[in-house]
Amino acid sequence: MLATSAPLAPAYGRTSAPVRSIALPKGPLAMIGAPMRFARNEEIYGEDEPADYLYQVITGTVRTFKMLDDGRRQISGFYLPGDIFGVEAGDVHCASAEAVSDAQVVVAKRSAVLARAEHETDLARQLWSLTTRELQRVQQHALILIKSAEQRVAGFLLEMATRNARTSSVDLTMSRQDIADYLGLTIETVSRTFTQFVQSGTIALQTSRRVDLRNRAELARLNA
Amino acid sequence: MLATSAPLAPAYGRTSAPVRSIALPKGPLAMIGAPMRFARNEEIYGEDEPADYLYQVITGTVRTFKMLDDGRRQISGFYLPGDIFGVEAGDVHCASAEAVSDAQVVVAKRSAVLARAEHETDLARQLWSLTTRELQRVQQHALILIKSAEQRVAGFLLEMATRNARTSSVDLTMSRQDIADYLGLTIETVSRTFTQFVQSGTIALQTSRRVDLRNRAELARLNA
DNA sequence: CGCTGAATTGACGGACATCAAGATGTGTGG
């Protein structure tokens, strides 16, 4: 890793760590960025802070969110290993980012990436492609917000199932509160919907965070 | 029609007075695209059609939307004069586009624009910037979907007020049904919220489509 | 163990959808 002038993201706490096995980063940020570690619930950057860096998840999960004045929290996305986050319209982050679980993140100076993109057409294309996919994801997210609780949870489970791995057993790195804030529901409603799915045999809970998708077709039907 | 590096900022060109002749397009599509006209409610493109073109509104209003299987329609955005739409992640449109009112639209071949962007760094930057701003807009939209009906309508009015023109009188080119489908509400709820605002003196209705913002601070307070 | 935060479950109320009717506006043809 090219350790240039040790870029420090707005939040520290624990900076880059004496690496045990760090998974190898792939993608556009790999060779520009520096690896960092964040503890569970640690802030990676805050809303309204200058957006000087781009981030890529190596291990763990990251959430981005906005706080509403009424105290509620809207989670705009979960980022899993390989995902890039921190891409912004302006020079300022319009959301905060935190580690859902302990996480390794590659941090790259935005200006450096953009500078490289100037003459590396391929990198530029990757960044653009990344952004349009993010756009699509957010639109998808907006879509589920107008559906019923049952549909939102079903959609969420399917989303996590396809992203996490291709198995029928999903493991949720985030709490019920996180899920609720992502889906625009309350933890109670999320919990009730889970048990409802369990009772109908659509899913099974190994633990509260470990879900077996028993009837994926049913989830897909609901999600429709 | 030579619009070199016109800043991509949305050109809020339209006032209540409709433009007679064809307004001059500005921005990245100006010199590549061909002007077209669409009648009210006419389809511009459909979901799942190949995304071969980019579009810029010259006059009128355009809506993009997805149909849900239960027959409901989720409007993902309204596009006013100057706005560009049709930018997609893949090669296929993931939403449909229709003219809300009679509209003039500049249509440019996507491949041509992208080809140009290959060596015109400035154009490439504009496209990227366009996409990130669109991303921000959609995130903003997702945010209002988790609020109360009162807050959604207030937010909508403010959004339209800032986009339409800088006056305190907003003219809504779209129907109550359009507004409802944009806000994830029913027409009845939208209508009731409007009258509620009228009764509290927050707004006044010249006609059902012409709104005076009497107490913008109150709307902003609600929108918070 | 006992403590603490997370998750579940229950009772109840409120905000918004639904169903239905009426009012207003707009275009068309005689």
Add this chain to the structure above:
DNA sequence: CCACACATCTTGATGTCCGTCAATTCAGCG
């Protein structure tokens, strides 16, 4: 210019999904 048709908008009555408040259970950890 009026009259009729039709779409759009408003208003009312009722139902329901989900939020709120509260209690209980469960899991992790010293």
